[in-house]
Amino acid sequence: AQSVSQHNHHVILSEAASLELGCNYSYGGTVNLFWYVQYPGQHLQLLLKYFSGDPLVKGIKGFEAEFIKSKFSFNLRKPSVQWSDTAEYFCAVNSWGKFQFGAGTQVVVTP
């Protein structure tokens, strides 16, 4: 079955630490890849997306993600997190118009 896996359900780190969230998918063929963020009490917002071209994608708020086709991965990174990055992060795959979301990773950044 096609699936999207996020490696961590909960991540706690200190301000200025680096963040990397793993995402693997099991789709074959062409996929569009996304990372979304949901801040507490708010709706989902797009962080970045990959459709084609440069596999290193830069998004908003200093986030970036790298698409590694051979590993079916699309990991999210941020070199130095801030307290305001506390949120839930979702990886998503769109294949043939159908969306599949990962279960989400709750990130807590402590001051």
Place this chain on the structure above:
Amino acid sequence: GAGVSQSPSNKVTEKGKDVELRCDPISGHTALYWYRQRLGQGLEFLIYFQGNSAPDKSGLPSDRFSAERTGESVSTLTIQRTQQEDSAVYLCASSLQVLGGQGTNYGYTFGSGTRLTVV
């Protein structure tokens, strides 16, 4: 059911017709969101329901779009006089939201979407 259920999964309609999309959230989830994704774009927030509070309709793109939710159960998104630019995947999500402070979403779960094509 175990997940968020959306129907229909696919809908093709003629320009100018009205369509109704349905979302069955996870039982007990107080928060319900509608999003859409048009081809080549990311998710676009449409509307948000939280319990008995007035819905946040700030994302609805025009007055042709409306949504209702009965209590904490089913929601319907209605698009009147559909246009070709309405063609998109419409996604519903639900969560158990804890009110107070900044609020926290638990168990945020998406449905598989309705693919709407306006011809």
